[in-house]
Amino acid sequence: xxxxxxxxxxxxxxxxxxxxxxxxxxxxxxxxxxxxxxxxxxxxxxxxxxxxxxxxxxxxxxxxxxxxxxxxxxxxxxxxxxxxxxxxxxxxxxxxxxxxxxxxxxxxxxxxxxxxxxxxxxxxxxxxxxxxxxxxxxxxxxxxxxxxxxxxxxxxx
Amino acid sequence: xxxxxxxxxxxxxxxxxxxxxxxxxxxxxxxxxxxxxxxxxxxxxxxxxxxxxxxxxxxxxxxxxxxxxxxxxxxxxxxxxxxxxxxxxxxxxxxxxxxxxxxxxxxxxxxxxxxxxxxxxxxxxxxxxxxxxxxxxxxxxxxxxxxxxxxxxxxxx
Amino acid sequence: xxxxxxxxxxxxxxxxxxxxxxxxxxxxxxxxxxxxxxxxxxxxxxxxxxxxxxxxxxxxxxxxxxxxxxxxxxxxxxxxxxxx
Amino acid sequence: xxxxxxxxxxxxxxxxxxxxxxxxxxxxxxxxxxxxxxxxxxxxxxxxxxxxxxxxxxxxxxxxxxxxxxxxxxxxxxxxxxxx
Numbered sequence: 001x002x003x004x005x006x007x008x009x010x011x012x013x014x015x016x017x018x019x020x021x022x023x024x025x026x027x028x029x030x031x032x033x034x035x036x037x038x039x040x041x042x043x044x045x046x047x048x049x050x051x052x053x054x055x056x057x058x059x060x061x062x063x064x065x066x067x068x069x070x071x072x073x074x075x076x077x078x079x080x081x082x083x084x085x086x087x088x089x090x091x092x093x094x095x096x097x098x099x100x101x102x103x104x105x106x107x108x109x110x111x112x113x114x115x116x117x118x119x120x121x122x123x124x125x126x127x128x129x130x131x132x133x134x135x136x137x138x139x140x141x142x143x144x145x146x147x148x149x150x151x152x153x154x155x156x157x
Numbered sequence: 158x159x160x161x162x163x164x165x166x167x168x169x170x171x172x173x174x175x176x177x178x179x180x181x182x183x184x185x186x187x188x189x190x191x192x193x194x195x196x197x198x199x200x201x202x203x204x205x206x207x208x209x210x211x212x213x214x215x216x217x218x219x220x221x222x223x224x225x226x227x228x229x230x231x232x233x234x235x236x237x238x239x240x241x242x243x244x245x246x247x248x249x250x251x252x253x254x255x256x257x258x259x260x261x262x263x264x265x266x267x268x269x270x271x272x273x274x275x276x277x278x279x280x281x282x283x284x285x286x287x288x289x290x291x292x293x294x295x296x297x298x299x300x301x302x303x304x305x306x307x308x309x310x311x312x313x314x
Numbered sequence: 315x316x317x318x319x320x321x322x323x324x325x326x327x328x329x330x331x332x333x334x335x336x337x338x339x340x341x342x343x344x345x346x347x348x349x350x351x352x353x354x355x356x357x358x359x360x361x362x363x364x365x366x367x368x369x370x371x372x373x374x375x376x377x378x379x380x381x382x383x384x385x386x387x388x389x390x391x392x393x394x395x396x397x398x
Numbered sequence: 399x400x401x402x403x404x405x406x407x408x409x410x411x412x413x414x415x416x417x418x419x420x421x422x423x424x425x426x427x428x429x430x431x432x433x434x435x436x437x438x439x440x441x442x443x444x445x446x447x448x449x450x451x452x453x454x455x456x457x458x459x460x461x462x463x464x465x466x467x468x469x470x471x472x473x474x475x476x477x478x479x480x481x482x
Binding site for chain 2: 319321322323371374375376390392393394395396397398
């Protein structure tokens with residue numbers, strides 16, 4: 001639409017939890033042209049009761065920059081009306097939120113693809129690392145990167 | 158997981174709006190095994206300012222049954238930990254919510270696929286119809302089904 | 315007596331949302347039902363003019379037009395769905 | 399002086415999160431940098447043992463190991479990322 005404002009891009013790295021409803025409202029505050037909103041929330045699993053917490057570390061500055069780069073690529077590629085990506089850091093316990101991605105678009109397939117694209121790239125190129133702490137008091141060490149996350153990128157190439 | 162309760166399946170057709178956060182909380186209330194939640198919200202677009210409202214009609218009984226059937230198929234196919242699908246009926250104005258689908262799964266691709274699958278089938282097999290009312294007072298008539306919605310099903314076959 | 319229910323523009327053109335009717339013995343499939351209804355008046359003829367776009371549900375389940383309707387408690391006729 | 403920053407188990411094994419070091423003139427690429435750091439002590443050698451899994455960012459952008467490091471203000475070394 002001629003004269004439309006640029007699509008909102010919300011990127012944050014924070015220790016505190018996020019509010020999906022509030023972030024969604026911010027994203028579509030500009031108007032009623034969005035027909036589809038897809039939100040992805042990534043949570044800390046309890047791994048069958050074995051995990052007591054995850055500790056999330058990031059590269060300040062680069063983490064935000066990489067997420068923003070991915071979000072801008074998604075806006076262009078899927079003609080999104082808005083995108084939000086918020087990643088938490090610090091100590092996170094099972095059942096708590098880790099990451100939120102919200103994509104708004106005129107139609108559903110663009111919104112699904114936009115959110116999925118951002119998550120796939122965020123997993124493999126945003127500088128965050130997870131360390132596991134187990135319920136028995138032991139330190140589980142750093143989570144290893146999964147080949148399946150690299151494979152997931154192939155669908156976008 | 159042995160002894161796990163069956164995945165929650167929440168299906169409703171209602172005139173009132175829904176609360177995404179409350180429905181999400183209900184869906185994952187059972188535990189902390191979900192690592193991914195994808196929610197899709199379908200909204201009434203303003204169609205560049207031309208639309209004043211949509212009027213949504215449904216086939217009571219069959220609408221709920223079809224949505225439940227689709228949700229159960231998604232749970233089985235993608236090993237979902239829970240699924241919710243809520244569809245509104247009655248008069249809906251631009252910017253308001255029409256439909257909500259939430260899928261919970263251990264990992265992100267199953268959650269994305271589960272929500273997307275339910276939306277694609279809901280569009281083509283759940284008995285709902287939309288009538289448009291335009292801002293200039295005219296009745297826009299019934300929305301026509303889109304071939305692209307039938308085409309979207311091919312990815313699941 | 316068989317209960318018929320109509321939705322969206324099928325309902326509007328026929329002029330009612332539901333009715334109970336006695337079907338002739340030679341009306342045995344969905345397609346037969348459409349052909350029979352079209353003889354009942356202009357509203358029916360207009361509603362069911364393009365038979366191939368009319369969707370049929372028997373006892374609240376989608377069926378093809380050649381499906382037998384014997385034993386149906388409720389038969390629904392409606393346009394392609396546009397929910398979601 | 400070039401600022402080096404380390405994350406996750408690279409940081410833990412080296413024993414610090416950042417440092418400013420003078421690089422010899424023959425250290426011109428990311429790979430050269432890894433080889434040089436491994437001579438600085440056991441912690442470095444352990445952290446950078448499997449060079450192929452170490453990711454390098456120059457001025458907060460991902461680069462390949464053969465990328466020239468001339469002019470870099472900040473070079474980061476870290477394991478494969480596991481966010482999301």
